Amino acid sequence: MSKVVKKMMIDDLQERLADRKDFLVLDISKLDAISNNNLRMELEKKGITLLGVKNSLLRVVLRGAGMDTLDGSLSGPSTIAWGGEDIVGLSREMADWAKKIEELEIKGGAVDGQEVDSDGVTGISKGPSRTELIGQIVGLALSPGATLSGALLGLGGTLAGQLKAIADKENNEDEGGDAA
Numbered sequence: 779m780s781k782v783v784k785k786m787m788i789d790d791l792q793e794r795l796a797d798r799k800d801f802l803v804l805d806i807s808k809l810d811a812i813s814n815n816n817l818r819m820e821l822e823k824k825g826i827t828l829l830g831v832k833n834s835l836l837r838v839v840l841r842g843a844g845m846d847t848l849d850g851s852l853s854g855p856s857t858i859a860w861g862g863e864d865i866v867g868l869s870r871e872m873a874d875w876a877k878k879i880e881e882l883e884i885k886g887g888a889v890d891g892q893e894v895d896s897d898g899v900t901g902i903s904k905g906p907s908r909t910e911l912i913g914q915i916v917g918l919a920l921s922p923g924a925t926l927s928g929a930l931l932g933l934g935g936t937l938a939g940q941l942k943a944i945a946d947k948e949n950n951e952d953e954g955g956d957a958a
Contacts, residue, residue: 784835791839794829795858800865802872802887802899803848804828807855809881817875817882826861826868840888848893851886865889869903 795801806814806828818828833852840848862868869887876882886895889902906914 799891801860803851803885804857805883806857830857845891864908866907873903
């Protein structure tokens with residue numbers, strides 16, 4: 779491969795990966811054409827992109843971006859996957875596909891620019907997504923206010939119930955006193 783072609787490929791890869799710090803490295807070389815096509819079409823619907831890469835070119839791009847070179851993951855045929863809601867969603871999706879298609883192998887990846895092995899990707903896939911974490915944080919932030927509100931409403935409800943009972947009792951006495 780000539781230097782000009784390598785430079786063009788590196789530039790294209792840099793453009794595609796741009797500021798991405800989260801992606802996975804897969805081996806889909808053992809998939810047949812139909813499975814490969816189905817996988818790519820389903821992932822495309824979810825905003826996930828697959829790109830077959832030459833390991834040496836990816837290393838150059840990663841070094842240029844100041845990231846680890848993923849030495850543990852970049853051996854043999856490699857396909858990088860990125861996109862989706864977040865790295866947790868991407869990891870979940872790829873872990874699900876790896877269960878469905880035995881030939882699909884998750885070799886590792888990068889999370890915030892740091893190398894993660896295949897076990898790490900599996901661990902990430904089991905964690906909460908960004909949206910779930912935000913929901914948990916909001917719930918924790920609102921919890922003291924909800925507790926205080928519930929306590930005040932509970933006391934207010936009890937007091938209102940007692941006042942109503944006293945008022946009803948007085949009304950009954952007034953009605954009963956006029957008839958006698």
